[in-house]
Amino acid sequence: MTVKDTAQTGGTGTSARQAQAKVVMDFSGFGTQVDVTAPPAADTVDMTDQVSRQSGTSSQTN
Structure with a gap:
């Protein structure tokens, strides 16, 4: 997932950084x-x- 790092660019949203997320779901x-x-x-x-x-x-x- 690529997200725009607006905090580092003063809110312009021009910088892109890679981020990872881990989702855990328990089903029962x-x-x-x-x-x-x-x-x-x-x-x-x-x-x-x-x-x-x-x-x-x-x-x-597509």
Whole structure:
């Protein structure tokens, strides 16, 4: 993942640095019945494009 280092460039966002992230997820309760309702669309937001712009990558697939 490449991220713009705005703190080091005075907020201009012109510098790019490599960063690594480690994500750990613990899954449990497989097979457990749940009753879930998705939130209304007005209460959600798709962050894909914003994250892509921040990281300097494209969210579009070919």
